[in-house]
Amino acid sequence: MTKNLKVKIWRGGKEGGFATFDVPRQENQTVLDVVTYVQRNLDPLLAYRFACRVGMCGSCAMTVNGVARWTCRTNVSKVEKDGRLEIAPLSHLPIIKDLVTDMREFFDKGARAKGQFKGKQNRQDEFARVDPKSKERIAANAGIECIGCGVCYASCDVVGWRPEYLGPAALNRAWTLVNDVRDIQQTERLKVVAGDAGCNSCHSLGSCSERCPKQIEPTAGIAGLKMLVAMAALRGEI
Amino acid sequence: MTSSRTQAKLWYWQRASAMVMAVCVLGHLAVMIYAVRGGLSAAEILGRTHGSRLFASLYTLLVLACAVHVPIGLVAIAEEWAGWRGSKVTIGAGLFSALIAIMGLRTVYGVVAA
Numbered sequence: 001m002t003k004n005l006k007v008k009i010w011r012g013g014k015e016g017g018f019a020t021f022d023v024p025r026q027e028n029q030t031v032l033d034v035v036t037y038v039q040r041n042l043d044p045l046l047a048y049r050f051a052c053r054v055g056m057c058g059s060c061a062m063t064v065n066g067v068a069r070w071t072c073r074t075n076v077s078k079v080e081k082d083g084r085l086e087i088a089p090l091s092h093l094p095i096i097k098d099l100v101t102d103m104r105e106f107f108d109k110g111a112r113a114k115g116q117f118k119g120k121q122n123r124q125d126e127f128a129r130v131d132p133k134s135k136e137r138i139a140a141n142a143g144i145e146c147i148g149c150g151v152c153y154a155s156c157d158v159v160g161w162r163p164e165y166l167g168p169a170a171l172n173r174a175w176t177l178v179n180d181v182r183d184i185q186q187t188e189r190l191k192v193v194a195g196d197a198g199c200n201s202c203h204s205l206g207s208c209s210e211r212c213p214k215q216i217e218p219t220a221g222i223a224g225l226k227m228l229v230a231m232a233a234l235r236g237e238i
Numbered sequence: 239m240t241s242s243r244t245q246a247k248l249w250y251w252q253r254a255s256a257m258v259m260a261v262c263v264l265g266h267l268a269v270m271i272y273a274v275r276g277g278l279s280a281a282e283i284l285g286r287t288h289g290s291r292l293f294a295s296l297y298t299l300l301v302l303a304c305a306v307h308v309p310i311g312l313v314a315i316a317e318e319w320a321g322w323r324g325s326k327v328t329i330g331a332g333l334f335s336a337l338i339a340i341m342g343l344r345t346v347y348g349v350v351a352a
Contacts, residue, residue, distance in 0.1 A: 158318070161317075161318035161319065162317065162318050190242075191242045192242070194242035194243070194245050194246045195241075195242045195245060196245060198242070198245065200245045200246065200248070200249040201314075203314075226249055229242070229245075229246040229249075230246050230249055230250040230253075232246065233242075233243050233246035233247050233250070234250070238242050238243050238246060
């Protein structure tokens with residue numbers, strides 16, 4: 001284990017550059033520990049985002065040595081190359097400052113993909129009964145643990161090529177909802193996800209599935225959406 | 239901006255044409271291996287393809303599948319890599335589709351009938 005890490009960290013906004021810092025190497029050190037060390041000891045003006053530090057909130061995602069990751073759950077030993085780290089903000093999102101990105105577009109796309117649940121029952125009604133072994137419930141379960149960290153979005157080449165593309169997280173959310181038998185806006189959702197910016201723009205490159213820290217496979221959900229919108233188009237529903 | 243319905247239709251047309259192409263390409267490979275293994279000359283090959291309905295059907299299907307599949311992919315490439323959008327891209331893709339169909343079918347006609 002090297003004594004010191006050479007850490008390059010992005011400084012500035014869209015226009016900016018990497019600044020290099022020497023950070024003491026420690027056992028069981030996460031990349032978030034490294035960034036925190038820099039901010040607390042070497043450069044207090046460094047801007048970055050984190051909250052829970054245990055992989056629950058999804059706010060500390062950054063690009064580490066070229067790959068989008070949760071920094072709180074990434075041990076330095078897993079990613080350092082010859083004692084070097086390069087830490088940059090997430091791709092495909094406007095940089096506010098240093099390692100902090102503006103995630104509004106990412107969350108707005110979740111809303112545009114009809115990511116809201118809308119049921120028809122009220123609190124006086126009986127609970128809806130959904131068989132845990134049903135096909136729909138199993139499909140929804142596979143995608144429902146998303147915490148909206150943006151790693152898949154930053155890893156998706158199609159988002160880079162086609163900025164209006166809804167992206168893996170929004171489409172994964174749509175997929176969990178089309179499999180929610182209680183939801184009543186299925187046709188509207190299929191119309192949105194079938195459009196220019198929707199599921200048919202996905203080339204199944206699979207970077208989202210490879211890099212999702214929750215091991216969700218948005219590629220599989222998007223493939224499911226493609227099939228559903230094709231069937232809906234054949235039936236003339238969309 | 240194309241409608242959701244058009245996008246969905248383009249997707250299944252491209253997928254269906256890819257399936258047809260996959261089968262036709264296997265047939266094409268079999269024809270090529272057969273033709274090359276025996277050391278057939280061009281004249282001998284033409285002698286066998288003339289009047290062959292099977293050959294004509296296989297390659298007509300392949301050409302038509304290409305004419306459907308390629309322009310849909312070209313639109314995606316034009317939009318994503320070149321940033322070209324709108325009706326010009328659609329018209330360009332349509333013309334390219336016609337070009338593939340005309341050149342391909344002409345070739346099939348030349349090999350089978352001429």
